[in-house]
Amino acid sequence: MRITALEEYGLRALLCIAKYSSSDDESRRGLTIPEIAETEGISIPYASKVMRKLRQGGLVKASRGRTGGYYLTKSPDEITLSEALMVLGGPLIADNHCELYPGVKTECVHNSDCSLRGALGGLVEHLNIFLTRTTIGNLAGTESQTRKLIKKSMRKYARGNQTPFESASEQAAA
Numbered sequence: 102m103r104i105t106a107l108e109e110y111g112l113r114a115l116l117c118i119a120k121y122s123s124s125d126d127e128s129r130r131g132l133t134i135p136e137i138a139e140t141e142g143i144s145i146p147y148a149s150k151v152m153r154k155l156r157q158g159g160l161v162k163a164s165r166g167r168t169g170g171y172y173l174t175k176s177p178d179e180i181t182l183s184e185a186l187m188v189l190g191g192p193l194i195a196d197n198h199c200e201l202y203p204g205v206k207t208e209c210v211h212n213s214d215c216s217l218r219g220a221l222g223g224l225v226e227h228l229n230i231f232l233t234r235t236t237i238g239n240l241a242g243t244e245s246q247t248r249k250l251i252k253k254s255m256r257k258y259a260r261g262n263q264t265p266f267e268s269a270s271e272q273a274a275a
Contacts, residue, residue: 110151111189112182113141115160115237119177131163131170158188178238183229185237194225230258 117140121132132140138148152171155161160180161171173180186193195201199218203209211217234254240247 108189130168131172133170180237182235183232
């Protein structure tokens with residue numbers, strides 16, 4: 102699995118907006134494309150492309166005027182990594198993955214019984230569990246906080262107590 106530049110910068114833009122919008126500043130406004138570009142170290146045209154993709158996918162909205170800029174369409178705790186990655190680049194492994202690699206034949210020689218397909222399917226299942234339970238809100242802290250949260254959640258998952266990542270309300274209660 103590879104994360105494309107668009108996916109990387111899209112996730113970073115969502116985190117940037119989430120962190121900015123969580124500030125207690127009453128006069129807060131949306132983040133502009135130049136501000137996002139500057140914060141994330143990307144060009145303004147590329148930031149525009151990223152934000153257009155996020156807007157088309159319904160994860161952000163744009164507002165004009167003095168307090169204009171980009172805002173999340175819902176709480177950071179409601180935007181999963183799975184949803185964001187689907188908007189930015191599509192599924193991790195295409196449904197027709199095996200059909201893409203038949204070699205010199207018209208159909209893969211392992212089409213009827215493929216242990217690799219089973220392994221990739223298991224990997225995708227685990228990644229999907231992780232990505233659907235991990236939200237932008239889970240990642241809005243520091244790297245150290247995020248690593249601790251992931252380790253704690255994965256230990257609970259390994260013991261069978263939960264799927265990875267509790268919801269934000271479950272985390273707050275813990």
